[in-house]
Amino acid sequence: MNVFIRRQILCSLASLSLLYPLAACGEGTHKGSLFMSKQVAVNVVVFNYLNRPIYDVYLNGTMVGGSASLSNSPYGQFSTVAGVTVPLGPQTLTWKLGGPRGMARNGETDTAKNSLVIAPEQIPADASSLGVHIYPDNTAELIFSKDVLEQSARGLGYAKEFQKHGK
Structure with a gap:
């Protein structure tokens, strides 16, 4: 066998052996592994704590629902959209304001003003929602x-306030 061909084969085998430890990390069960999925498929539930309905709720440009207002229910109505693929990293969340005819800002789009980021470590292994x-x-x-x-701890505060004062 030619020395050049033998050298190529040995280099190829050596390269493959260097990749083996990386492939071992790619089972998907290790948080932050090299081959971990960059997205997660979940059922998305929208909880609205505003005193008005919202609609056209979009997470990263994907429709995830709409919701009646907290004023219609002391527990905050919600909607569910199944099988939404959500990427890891920074998120964009928008919704449109609804309400009775003549209510201020009806039809206007609002955007979450806080930073929303999904990191692998905040997703439980058995998460489905x-x-x-x-x-x-x-x-x-x-x-x-x-x-x-369920409602968030912060959301429960809004629901309790509504129950006390009815608004």
Whole structure:
């Protein structure tokens, strides 16, 4: 066998052996591994803590629902959209304001003013749902859960206030 061909084969085998440790990390169970998925597929539930309905709720340009207002229910109505693929990293969340005819800002689009970032370590291994919690100050939270989602701790405060004062 030619020395040149033998050298090429040995170099190729050496290159492959260097990649083996990287492939071992790619089982997907290790947080932050090289081959970990850069997105997650979940059922998205929208929780609206505003005192008005919202609609056309978009997470990264994907429609994830709309919601009746907290004033219609002391628990904040929500909607569910199944099988939404959400990328890891920075998120963009927008929604349109609804309400009775003549209500200020009807049809206007609001954007979450706080930074929303999904990191691998905030996603439980058994997560199947993502709660999108929208608050009256135009901030939001993204909370992952295994099964049925519940109101956030902050959202419960808004619901209790509504129950006390009816607004």
